[in-house]
Amino acid sequence: PGLLRTEKGEGAAIATEVWAMTAEAFGKFVSKIPSPLSIGTASFGDGTATKCFLVEAEATRSAQDISAFGGWRNYVAKV
DSSP: OOBOOOOTTOSOOOOOOOOOOOHHHHHHHHTTOOTTEEEEEEEOTTSOEEEEEEEOGGGGTTSOOOGGGTSHHHHHHHO
16 A cells, blocks of 8 residues: 655545664665555654555555544554
8 A cells, every 4th residue: 555645734644654674775776666566655643653555646546545544554454
């Protein structure tokens, strides 16, 4: 799943997982990410930000919006 950046005040709160890895491991990881996913920056409600999966807007046109589930793990558990 990927997040699509929205305007401030739009979108939904999504549960996340934050992983720690070395710069080398992150570089190897990023090199294997398939399109339409990419790495971008997510902002959290507490004002912090970290790198995350983003998805190209074009790919969302035919995709199911699972935002109402509050996150990927909730979606998988309920379908």
